[in-house]
Amino acid sequence: MIKLIIDTDPGIDDAMAIFYAAAAPEISLLGLTTVFGNVTTQIATRNALRLLEAADLQVPVAHGAEAPLSLPPFSPSAQVHGDEGFGDIPAQQPIGAPVAEEAADFLIRMAREHRGELVLCPIGPLTNIALAIQRDPEFVKNLKRIVIMGGSLEEGGNITPHAEANIYHDPHAADVVFASGADLVMVGLDVTHQILCTAADFRSIAARSPALGGMLQKMSEFYLKFYETVGKFDGCSLHDPAAVIACSHPTLFEVKKLPVRVSCTGETSGATVEADKGSRAATSVCLNVDAQAVKTLFLERLALLP
Ligand code: BDR
Ligand code: CA
Numbered sequence: 001m002i003k004l005i006i007d008t009d010p011g012i013d014d015a016m017a018i019f020y021a022a023a024a025p026e027i028s029l030l031g032l033t034t035v036f037g038n039v040t041t042q043i044a045t046r047n048a049l050r051l052l053e054a055a056d057l058q059v060p061v062a063h064g065a066e067a068p069l070s071l072p073p074f075s076p077s078a079q080v081h082g083d084e085g086f087g088d089i090p091a092q093q094p095i096g097a098p099v100a101e102e103a104a105d106f107l108i109r110m111a112r113e114h115r116g117e118l119v120l121c122p123i124g125p126l127t128n129i130a131l132a133i134q135r136d137p138e139f140v141k142n143l144k145r146i147v148i149m150g151g152s153l154e155e156g157g158n159i160t161p162h163a164e165a166n167i168y169h170d171p172h173a174a175d176v177v178f179a180s181g182a183d184l185v186m187v188g189l190d191v192t193h194q195i196l197c198t199a200a201d202f203r204s205i206a207a208r209s210p211a212l213g214g215m216l217q218k219m220s221e222f223y224l225k226f227y228e229t230v231g232k233f234d235g236c237s238l239h240d241p242a243a244v245i246a247c248s249h250p251t252l253f254e255v256k257k258l259p260v261r262v263s264c265t266g267e268t269s270g271a272t273v274e275a276d277k278g279s280r281a282a283t284s285v286c287l288n289v290d291a292q293a294v295k296t297l298f299l300e301r302l303a304l305l306p
Helices: 010-024 041-054 103-113 126-136 165-169 171-178 199-208 212-230 237-250 293-304
Strands: 002-008 027-034 117-120 146-149 184-187 252-260 261-262 272-274 283-289
Touching: 002 010, 002 103, 002 237, 002 261, 010 212, 010 293, 027 041, 027 103, 027 252, 041 126, 041 212, 103 117, 103 126, 117 126, 117 237, 126 171, 165 171, 165 184, 165 252, 171 261, 184 237, 184 252, 199 212, 199 293, 212 293
Parallel strands: 002 027, 002 117, 117 146, 146 184, 184 283
Antiparallel strands: 252 283, 261 272
């Protein structure tokens, strides 16, 4: 059983990833930590609580950083995920509240309590993870692995020609994580742009899982419309679910091990590039994927939900 914490900015594909983790028999979800990105951190925390309540999962949510490490705070754009993060679904107040501990401290404590076993799956900007690394020199050693949704080696960017959105929103934090020496897997656009779902796929999930699948189907309408405007994809990318699936099914991904650094200035800011040999520990960068197998897992498992 994989002990997993997802650090998230929900977000439509974040919701897909969290519901996938709820459905996957080999994943034990220990909590969610929240960050800005697709929405503000306030909205991310509210949405994370709502998703857990919808899935009837009683695990803690820890509210995270509200601004990048070094860049000024920014206002999220509503273009991809809508004003409230879930496309056209209106905001709903959760019943519960986040834990008192802030995200980075929660991560540090959980890594200590589950020493050597905890897998961290950040699917938003890496600010909370960088703060945990900076606050506790033992943090990385206590973790089993970090599987990041973010970056791009050969595919180019999705928010600028060079940068993927999660890395772009806090490049300094991302560089701290890539330099940390953790067992790191990068699930970036090189693979997530290969894993696509269509409106018909979401209708089939909703037909078998009316409550949670139905919620994802409604959200996906907004997300698919955005992808239509991009033009080059036949469907929408399963970015964040791909990272969760890489935690439990690593053999579906082909990796190349190389040191990675993040450009933090100029027009390439947020780009993930190969660092000088020996300058830092290698990251397992996913460069190819059995996209059909990942998609089948996603569709089959979400359909098991109520
Ligand atoms: C990443 O950016 C966000 O829009 C998505 O939720 C995903 O985590 C893809 O670039
Ligand atoms: Ca995300």
